[in-house]
Amino acid sequence: MMKNNSKRKTLILFSIGLFVIASSQLLSQFTEITDMMKGSLMGFAIGLLLTSLMFGNFKTA
Numbered sequence: 001m002m003k004n005n006s007k008r009k010t011l012i013l014f015s016i017g018l019f020v021i022a023s024s025q026l027l028s029q030f031t032e033i034t035d036m037m038k039g040s041l042m043g044f045a046i047g048l049l050l051t052s053l054m055f056g057n058f059k060t061a
Contacts, residue, residue, distance in 0.1 A: 021046075
């Protein structure tokens with residue numbers, strides 16, 4: 001039960017990270033946002049992705 005819950009949280013973190021990266025790219029394409037905001041969003045998203053990959057256990061066997 002705990003492994004399933006941990007895997008679910010890991011996938012949620014990974015999905016949120018990808019969503020933040022995609023939405024920041026779309027936002028910067030259609031509006032003008034500052035470099036500080038772009039960097040903050042990308043840093044936050046990369047942090048989420050790395051956290052999910054470090055703490056996630058994707059071993060199949």
